[in-house]
Amino acid sequence: AQKVTQAQTEISVVEKEDVTLDCVYETRDTTYYLFWYKQPPSGELVFLIRRNSFDEQNEISGRYSWNFQKSTSSFNFTITASQVVDSAVYFCALRWGNAGNMLTFGGGTRLMVKP
């Protein structure tokens, strides 16, 4: 079975702090894809990153960085120098091998960045 767990339901930080959102996944497939989406208060899901299971290189995009570790089945997301505009719900998702292209989502982490 496929499963994505985001253990942190809510995180509150003060602006300029760094924050890491955890994501742990379960799958039996050797080929799979991991995603992070942001859902701001407006409600629309915004794609942030896609990573396939064969690429364990960490990625940095501006203030965002992602740490993919197959050994611990984790795909954590770090925001450096957080800003109020980062306040949103962040979802980690898994797409696995041959089951079409459907995504299994974690429960989301609500990030609140206070000024």
Added chain:
Amino acid sequence: GAGVSQSPSNKVTEKGKDVELRCDPISGHTALYWYRQRLGQGLEFLIYFQGNSAPDKSGLPSDRFSAERTGESVSTLTIQRTQQEDSAVYLCASSLPATQLAGRTDTQYFGPGTRLTVL
């Protein structure tokens, strides 16, 4: 270009009535998905269309739920005899086809959702 659009943005209905939700995918996207998001929760997969293949309905919660898609364009999600537990945001997403042989997958782009409230 234009993103995924959904209509209506909000729908309030009475228990027992039928509702239809519409999704217009990104042009050229042959894959289309419906998800449901209950308040404060993650997204649950409902149904997946890929080109002319038979849809994957494995996520539909009951036979009151159905969806259709005309070719590779608009899709409608129908909920018959709505119940209060159907209240949720219904999200549609579209993508290019997954190309398993190439080891690629294509990102799903989401619409703004339809907030359904069943009184």
